[in-house]
Amino acid sequence: MTQLLLRTPADVGALIRDRRRVLKLDQADLARMIGVSRLWVNQVEKGKPGASLGLVLRALDALGARPMVDVGAGDASSVPPVVTADIDAIMAAARKWEPKRRDLPDGGT
Amino acid sequence: MTQLLLRTPADVGALIRDRRRVLKLDQADLARMIGVSRLWVNQVEKGKPGASLGLVLRALDALGARPMVDVGAGDASSVPPVVTADIDAIMAAARKWEPKRRDLPDGGT
DNA sequence: GGGTCATGTCAGCGATCGTATACAATCCAA
DNA sequence: TTGGATTGTATACGATCGCTGACATGACCC
DSSP: OEEEEOOSHHHHHHHHHHHHHHTTOOHHHHHHHHTOOHHHHHHHHTTOTTOBHHHHHHHHHHTTOOOEEEEOSSOGGGOOSOSSOOHHHHHHHHHTTOOOOOSOOSOOO | OEEEEOOSHHHHHHHHHHHHHHTTOOHHHHHHHHTOOHHHHHHHHTTOTTOBHHHHHHHHHHTTOOOEEEEOSOOGGGOOSOSSOOHHHHHHHHHTTOOOOOSOOSOOO
16 A cells, blocks of 8 residues: 655646546546536646645545545654755746736747 | 544645644744745635645645555555535535625525 | 547636735733 | 734735636547
């Protein structure tokens, strides 16, 4: 029994896609199960960072995935590295979801 | 070492508030750490369902909380109860975040 | 070739997010 | 009690969400 880490929206998306396939569901099936559009499932599986927490948790639940965290003793001693993480990775992922630029065809100086 | 389950936005909010206090941070501190407003932290801690996945994951990471899921063998046999869960609980929680009604002061018949 | 299914993508639209700012509650120490 | 720090709320505004509906692609089978 492996423990899969969920650190980014992409991780969550990958997990959802995985579980969905294991259960032999297509995007439309899952969408109906959790009460969202097929487009939503499609985008979330691709790591959409702005997806709403509630819907994502519903998706995981519907797929039988129980997200959890280890809560140690409770002392402040439990905060290891945490350096505000990979800013680069975060920015790169976010860039993929930037709004379409339809005007400003001019790159400016 | 206990395993805490994250099934709803309220669960996530409670976890965030807990970890934040253990680390002796106020809402403003945490907000700065993850690059959001203090209001955002305040609302998320209270279980805002529409909070964006990316920001929530950043908050958890900043607090040293690593969300994870157990990935069993991979067989479809791993989807136990899951009956679209507590519709009532979900609706009740969602109701708390309904938009303010500023017009329609008339309740209609 | 023709048909079906699952997936990826686009456009437009109303609803909601997250923000800045301001002010009211609480709490706790002195 | 007084004062400061922390938290809870309210408003308005631009940005983004999630939706519908449509169309294109690719895989697969007939």
